[in-house]
Amino acid sequence: DVQLVESGGGLVQPGGSLRLSCVASGFTVSSYYMNWVRQAPGKGLEWVSVIYSGGSLDYADSVKGRFTISRDNSKNTLYLQMNGLRPEDTAVYFCARGKRESEYWGQGTLVTVSS
């Protein structure tokens, strides 16, 4: 069965850093497009970043230059390195598989940016 499990969220001060992880099972991360999608409290879904199966990267303008997506094929794990965090980055962060629609999602990890 396909499973995605995020971790690494927590409380961080503005300007701080955090690295999120998404461990995949039941498939090979490097064979798929993998995304990060976030949801601020009480708000809608916002696509954040993608890593293509071929390794290319893309980001939403709101995080470009601050966030970095990557993967470790040996650990079958997706990452999101978040630097220069701002209060508006507070959200549940989901990893999701898919180039087009996303059938598989993790349960999410909460990131809170506050002093």
Next chain:
Amino acid sequence: EIVMTQSPATLSVSPGERATLSCRASQSISSNLAWYQQKSGQAPRLLIYGASTRATGIPARFSGSGSGTEFTLTISSLQSEDFAVYYCQQYNNWPRTFGQGTKVEIK
């Protein structure tokens, strides 16, 4: 960036009734549209992709239609487990964008 606009923001429906949700794209996205259901505290669940194809395990009471810029999700007879928030998402262009959601609540 393609802007996705959903209407209405909230839809009050009685169990057993039909619900019709709309999604409009700011430019043509062909049939590159998905619908998701999200319940409180849960991840989104894929319902429909390709504008009209049900995802694995999705009941037949869920149907999608449309192409270009206008799309519709119809729930033919609402069950108690269908009260949730529904999002449309385009995957015609990067960045992928979502609508702001339609909350389907019990009338």
